[in-house]
Amino acid sequence: MSDTNKVKTAGRPRKFSVNEGIAKAMALFHARGYDDVGVAELSSTIGITATSLYAAYGSKLGLFERALANYVECSGTFVGEALSRAGSAEELLRKLLRGAATAYTEYPGRSGCMVLDGELMTSDTRASNLIRENVVRVRSAIADRLRALGVTDAERKADIAILLMRGISASARTGSSRESLLDAADRMAHLAT
Known part of the structure; x- marks a missing residue:
């Protein structure tokens, strides 16, 4: 076609x-x-x-x-790279958060994550469901990778990863600089594992 x-x-x-x-x-x-x-x-x-x-x-x-x-195909590549390259839970979280900080500050005028912010920016149930499916898919992939790395509380850590990525997205959308978000990503990755 x-x-x-x-x-x-x-x-x-x-x-x-x-x-x-x-x-x-x-x-x-x-x-x-x-x-x-x-x-x-x-x-x-x-x-x-x-x-x-x-x-x-x-x-x-x-x-x-x-x-x-x-959007997921173009801007979400950092998730796949983090999942495939991380050798520990801390490294995975750091790669995810640093990738988020970079991706979510890449385009002036449309900072943040279209997926993670999208649920907050719609009251349409069908659109919300499409967005939620993407969040669930990423969360599951993070939990699976954490289990493969030997993490016993993989579900909880995956929830933390999504929560922190949402925070980075919201911060990017409200004007935080890439440098400050990268610094925060390193600190959060260390504290959360």
């Missing part, structure tokens, strides 16, 4: 990239959350009509789901 769809707008055929549309929507959802971004704004930002948006993505929720998956 081609990445480019022909879409009619104002009587003229127009090409747009489905993947570019997802990336543009992701930036909006990341910055302001699911509830604060409307179909009209999404359509305008992507450069298509609302009818074309529904034709390409099914619905606002369908576009959000694809944007969320794109």
Whole structure:
């Protein structure tokens, strides 16, 4: 299937990239959350009509789901790297928290984590469920890796990791610098293990 769809707008055929549309929507959802971004704004930002948006993505929720998956794939790589490279619980937590501090401060105007902050930025049950599925998946992967490292209280430590990542996300969103978050990540990793 081609990445480019022909879409009619104002009587003229127009090409747009489905993947570019997802990336543009992701930036909006990341910055302001699911509830604060409307179909009209999404359509305008992507450069298509609302009818074309529904034709390409099914619905606002369908576009959000694809944007969320794109965010996890692009910005969440630090989680996979931490899980595969850490040799101890402290190293895993440090890599997760430092990765979060770096990823969550990477893009001016949309700091924080689209997933971890996303639950707080929507009252839509379907969007919230999509977000929660991602959080549960990451938490389970962290707990599994901790068990593989011989940690007996892996579930509790995984909960702590998610809690600390949420804190880093909230701090990034409210303006904390990357340097201060990296310093805090090192300190928290040591104290939490």
